[in-house]
Amino acid sequence: MKVLVTGGAGYIGSHAVRLLQERGHSVVVVDNLSYGHRSIVESTLRVPLYIVDIGNKEQIKNILQKENIEAVMHFSAYALVGESVTHPAKYYENNVQQTLNLLEVMRECGVLKIIFSSTCATYGVPAEIPICEICPQFPINPYGSSKLMVEQILRDFDAAYGMKFVSFRYFNAAGAHPLGDLGEAHSPETHLIPLILDAAAGRREDIKVFGQNYETPDGTCVRDYIHVMDIAEAHLLGLEYLANGGTSDFFNLGNGTGFSVLEVIEMAKKVSGKEFKVSMAARREGDPPVLVGSSDKVRRVLAWKPQFENLEKIMSDAWNWYHKGKAKLET
Ligand SMILES: NC(=O)c1ccc[n+]([C@@H]2O[C@H](COP(=O)([O-])OP(=O)(O)OC[C@H]3O[C@@H](n4cnc5c(N)ncnc54)[C@H](O)[C@@H]3O)[C@@H](O)[C@H]2O)c1
Structure with missing residues (x-):
């Protein structure tokens, strides 16, 4: 298929582009480079890059028509x-x-298949663990609300115009491509694993643990980390599902296993072989003790099977990227 990937210069989108290429799809990327990396698309992935806002109707319409796009993978967001x-x-x-x-331009051009990056942040503070797709969605910040609004728009576009969608609610994306040439490089960085690796590499004085008295096995927050390659794989399955006439649906994407902040820190020490300072700090407001998703539905409906579930693999791929691709990106 000919697929347009929005946000393909970013972390998760770049991995999806690689997998699409490997499976014989033709890809073009749209990214305004507000956070993404031009060299990842042009030098590492070597696919056409349009540097444009996804909201620019005129230019997006031209791209959809000129490139004969059949489906969109929509990663771009703040x-x-x-x-x-x-x-x-x-x-x-x-x-x-x-x-x-x-979406309006897609409809005008007859492009009626989209895979959307939603988030576990649409659930807010979950009513139950593991979180399943029918759990109530009450986001506690505008980021989560913005994604929930798009989910509603997608429902309405399907009902009115027959636009088919797969919306994946990711938990914490982590890890990197096993070759070490694609990975996470956000600026500013707010995600736990890259911050820990900065501490392991001596680029941060310490790593702060917010709260040690939660009702969890070691008192620190537990989160569901999913390898970015497993997210990319799910997108390929989602595309296939829509191409085969699948109905629009929402799926959690997590590995179903939680790891505590301290477990992640210990694993970083193990894979890096480095010791670093760990400082204890007060709880942050709005941090639920445990966020773990059930991925039963995506396993059942899309036959998705994560290949990189264990924390050691996630951390060692992230550390490999840290020294290879990320270091190169920063020079
Ligand atoms: N990283 C995670 O753990 C996580 C978890 C849940 C959901 N998500 C969602 O997955 C998607 C990808 O996340 P990521 O971590 O790869 O982020 P990222 O910032 O690395 O990638 C997003 C890309 O979108 C581009 N972009 C942003 N706004 C744009 C616009 N208006 N027009 C064109 N390009 C634009 C940025 O330049 C960037 O390259 C996002 O939608 C995010 O909300 C991520």
Whole structure:
């Protein structure tokens, strides 16, 4: 298929581009490079890159038509939870309004298949663990709300125009491509694993653990980490599902196993062979003790089977990237 990947210069999108190429699909990337990396698309992945906002209707329409696009994988968004609280308009404009423009143009051009990056943040503080797709969705920040709004728009576009979608609610994306040439390089970085690896590499003084008295086995927060390659694989399965006439649906994407902050830190020490300072700090407001998703539905419906489930693999791939691709990106 001919697939347009929005946000393909970013962390998860770049891995999906690689897998699409490997499976014989033809790919073009649209990214405004607000966070993504030009060299990843042009030098590492070597696919056409259009540097444009996804909300730019005229240009997106030209691209869809000129490139004969058949489906869209929509990764582009702003994803800094804290910033979304202080600058909500920025999040609703970029994540909701611009997505609406993209969807309108897709409809006009007859491109009626989309895979959307939603998030576990749409659940807010979960009513039960593991979280399943029918659990109530009450986001506690504008980032989560912006994604939930897009989920509703997708439902409505399907009902009105027959636009078919697969919406994946990811838990914590982690790890990197096993070759070490694709991975996570956010600036500013807010994700736990890259921050820990910065500490292991001596680029941060310490790593802070927020809260040690939660009702979890070791008192620290537990999160569900999913290898980025397993997320990319799910996208390929989602595409196949829609191509075969599958109905629109929502799926959690997590590995179903939680790891505590201290477990992740210990694994970072093991894979890096480095010791670093760990500082204890007060709880952060709005941090639920445990966020773990059930991925039973995606396993059942899409026959998705994560290949990189164990924490050691996730951390060693992330550490490999840290020294190879990420170091190169920074020079
Ligand atoms: N990383 C995670 O753990 C995680 C978890 C849940 C959901 N998600 C979602 O997955 C998607 C990808 O996340 P990521 O970690 O790869 O983020 P990322 O920031 O690395 O990638 C997003 C890309 O989108 C681009 N972009 C943003 N706004 C744009 C716009 N208006 N027009 C064109 N390009 C634009 C950025 O330049 C960037 O390259 C996002 O939608 C995010 O909300 C990520």
